[in-house]
Amino acid sequence: MTWEAGADLVVVGTGVAGLTAALRARELGLRVLVVGKDGASAGNTGWAQGGIAVVRPDEHDAGDSLHRHVEDTLTAGAGLCSREAVREILAAGAAAVERLRGAGARFDASAGGALARTREGGHSAFRVIHSGGDATGAEVQRALSAATREGGIPLLERHCVVELLHGDGGAVAGALALDAEGRPGVLHAPAVLLATGGLGQLYAATTNPDVSTADGVALALRAGATVADLEFVQFHPTVLYAPDSGGGRRPLVTEAVRGEGAVLVDVRGRRVMAGEHPLEDLAPRDVVSAAINRRAAETGAEHVYLDATGIGRGFADRFPTVHAACRAAGIDPVREPIPVTSAAHYSCGGVVSTVDGRTAVAGLYAAGEVACTGLHGANRLASNSLLEGLVVGERAAAAVARDLRSGLLVRRCAGEAVVPAMPVVHRGLLQRTMSRYAGIGRDATGLAEAAAVLDRAAVVRPLRTRRAAEDASMALTAQALLAAARLRTESRGCHRRTDHPATDDLRWRRSTVLRLDVAGRLIHTPGGIERTAA
Structure with missing residues (x-):
């Protein structure tokens, strides 16, 4: 290893969830280090146009309420939301928006001085606040990036995390990363938060920027975490x-x-x-x-x-x-x-985590689009994503602080940091294959063919460059998505099976959960996560 750094918390990602977490962690007295593949403003957040869906107690439509926002979210999620997660995240929305405004974010106002609100698909009321008309994400990113700089939080730009490192007992002990020149180094930390965004680059046409290469899902799988609902890609x-x-x-x-x-x-x-x-x-x-x-x-x-x-x-x-x-x-x-x-626009699934960002792996947390908290279910309600990043990012930072104080997280000596070798697939071939067989309309034959094409095309290579690391993440996540889509023999939300057009609540009102076995093979966790409307 040619370089190293250390912190209490390493945040991987520079979008709304990552920077919100970093700011809150600094407030709580933690040493924080943020890692981004490009500049501070790269990622999905800056491209978000619509706004933030929130029912503010002092400004809302007549008859609108938190309860109605919850019900709209559950309806859009088509039976796969966690009602508890939906309630907790949405209930924290108004306070999260006020903290964001306190950090300098500016929202559009109506003629009377109240925040302007619009309505988007699936919403029963005008509750989406916005900035710059259709530049809400850019304003959120600007405010959080400025607050991060002003707070003196260190940011490693143009650094790519290749692998998560483990200490004794399997807990996370940091991460292996490549710097801007491709030199490997170690980030020592008892806690790592994945806030890497989505997986839109799996497809030939996407609203996502170039950095959205499914890194967090692949890192979490290889670290021993579980993923759920990857078949639900919102177009x-x-x-x-x-x-x-x-x-x-x-x-x-x-x-x-x-x-x-x-x-x-x-x-x-x-x-x-x-x-x-x-x-x-x-x-x-x-x-x-x-x-x-x-x-x-x-x-x-x-x-x-x-x-x-x-x-x-x-x-x-x-x-x-x-x-x-x-x-x-x-x-x-x-x-x-x-x-x-x-x-391809938004991944409704991701790394299985709580509303506090905790995953099944000690020391590993997830927030934002990379996470699967149960908020989005089978289809995300418009403009709930920025809100989730704000709420869960902050809660994840607080969870890390609590876990450190309680002794659940301790500094461990990481095992040997060696640049791994993983299967990679030519990016153009992968994107064409996924677009053809795993888009809006899918069937068993096409999904099996896509998996076979990617398997035949895979070549094991050491991940010595950012491109190789991204391609390895895309290859693993694509296979996981295809496996989940094959397993779910029904149509629900944004997963449409042309050979199974009906919704099957008896068998499939549950999340499809996958993990890697000790040999690195994807396996399905029987039973999954059962979802109920109660």
């Missing part, structure tokens, strides 16, 4: 369609555009969501994405249109990010409909 219904865009991240057209009155129409001008759901264009995302794909197939087109012309000239002020992306593509959304399609 955002509306990303800007460009026929020559190729793969990679595509500009998001926030759901709030439909919240302000835009409607989906097909290439023949017919309403897409009419008769599909009682909420029509504001139906949950899985419903809208599936309807878009069906209508596109029926018409032989690769896209549908989002007609926002009724919003008028105020479009650019309300949605400046979307407006700029449209104009860059040669589209004037004030005068013409926007061509849109669906793309």
Whole structure:
């Protein structure tokens, strides 16, 4: 090893969950070290457009309540949410938002001075607060990054965590990382928080940035933790369609555009969501994405249109990010409909953890999109994700502090830190395979074929570069996702099996849980995590 560093808590990730945790841990007197693959603002948080879903006690729609927000979340989650987790996280939302505002985050205000609110798919009320019209994530990231710098919290930029290290008894003792020049080093810590974001780069078309390569899921699996609900990948219904865009991240057209009155129409001008759901264009995302794909197939087109012309000239002020992306593509959304399609957007599953971020491995915590707390179930309710990052990030930091004080976490000498060798798959092949066989519509034959393709293409290589480490994470997580999707022989939420179109509550009202055995093979935990609506 060519370098080393130490802390009480190593936070892997620089998004809302990671930086919130780092700030709270510093307040609690912990020595904190944040690690990011790129700069401080890289990650999914900065791209979040819609806002933060929260019922604030002093400002909310008549008749809206925490109870209604909970019920909307449970409905969207299609029977796989943990009611207890939903209640705890959402109940802590208003206080979390106030702390975020105290850290310098600015939100849009209405004419009367109250925070402006919009409505998104699946919500029964206007409860989504926003910033910069459609730049909420960017403002949250700015405020948290500034607070982190001002607080003097050290940040290792352009450092890639390759493996978690263990001490005596199997507890986490730190992490092995590569610096910006690819030199290996050790981060010593009795606690590691994974806040690495999502897995959108498993697919050829995604709203996620380049850093979203499923690192946290793979690190947790290899460390002995369990993962759940990986089959539930939410495809955002509306990303800007460009026929020559190729793969990679595509500009998001926030759901709030439909919240302000835009409607989906097909290439023949017919309403897409009419008769599909009682909420029509504001139906949950899985419903809208599936309807878009069906209508596109029926018409032989690769896209549908989002007609926002009724919003008028105020479009650019309300949605400046979307407006700029449209104009860059040669589209004037004030005068013409926007061509849109669906793309991989959010992972509803992840590392099994509590609402305090604890996992099954001592010293390992998870928060944000990488975690599976039971909040999202089979389909995330729009704009619940930033809220979860704020709440669980803070709670995870508090849990680490408590666990350190109680003696549950102690500094251990890490075992030998050796750069591991893992199976990797060519990224382009993996993305094409996952998009073809593990997108919105899936079946047993295609899922088995995808697993076989990736298995045949896998080559074991030492993870001496960030690219190799990412490709290894993607290869393992893709196989885990395919295994979970094969196991769940029903359609529920954003998991749609064309060979099993019905929902089977008798057999499948439970989370699909996977882990690695001692030989490194993925195995299913019988019984999973049973979910109830009680």
